[in-house]
Amino acid sequence: MAVRMELSRILIRENSPSQRIELKEADGQRVVPIVIGIVEAAAIERRLMGQTPPRPQTHELLESVVTGLGANLERIIISDLRQDQYGAGTFYARLILRQGDQTVDIDARPSDAIALGCAHNVPIYVEQRVFDVLAEAEAAEVAAPEAFAPSDDDSDDFDPEDFTFHDDEDDEDKDDDPR
Numbered sequence: 001m002a003v004r005m006e007l008s009r010i011l012i013r014e015n016s017p018s019q020r021i022e023l024k025e026a027d028g029q030r031v032v033p034i035v036i037g038i039v040e041a042a043a044i045e046r047r048l049m050g051q052t053p054p055r056p057q058t059h060e061l062l063e064s065v066v067t068g069l070g071a072n073l074e075r076i077i078i079s080d081l082r083q084d085q086y087g088a089g090t091f092y093a094r095l096i097l098r099q100g101d102q103t104v105d106i107d108a109r110p111s112d113a114i115a116l117g118c119a120h121n122v123p124i125y126v127e128q129r130v131f132d133v134l135a136e137a138e139a140a141e142v143a144a145p146e147a148f149a150p151s152d153d154d155s156d157d158f159d160p161e162d163f164t165f166h167d168d169e170d171d172e173d174k175d176d177d178p179r
Helices: 038-048 058-068 110-118 128-139 168-173
Strands: 002-011 018-025 031-037 071-083 089-099 102-108 124-127
Touching: 002 038, 002 128, 018 038, 031 038, 031 110, 031 128, 038 058, 038 110, 058 071, 058 110, 071 102, 071 110, 071 128, 089 110, 102 110, 124 128
Parallel strands: 071 124
Antiparallel strands: 002 018, 002 124, 018 031, 071 089, 089 102
């Protein structure tokens, strides 16, 4: 059984190659954080903000192909979480398309699936087995999947050097002195 989720946060650390998205259970408290790359995080953020690049990028191209073939993206399913012998985890996803009266099921990376679907509020689901794998890992006190294990530089401590900020109000207060 799949559980309905919502994209709740995108955590972008400009000084890190790994970024994180968090899916939160629509009618509950469970959260699934997934580590993704900076390019994918930027694509998700751009699409959520409705920003259109001057030339189609990968997700816009894929969206055009789906539409050009007369299909619609119905839902995204985070279908599996597989751990290797070292405790690192890899998430798997599927795109469920509707083309006329046929359903088309396509294997995808979760970050690409979410980037494709987020611009149009396509529903996201997580299969129960993903939650089961997470619960088993926690209960057995084995190393959590990479997506959930904090790295040495991924503490919850706020470090302003890790982030870039821009405040439009500050721009108005600046004088013309370039120093």
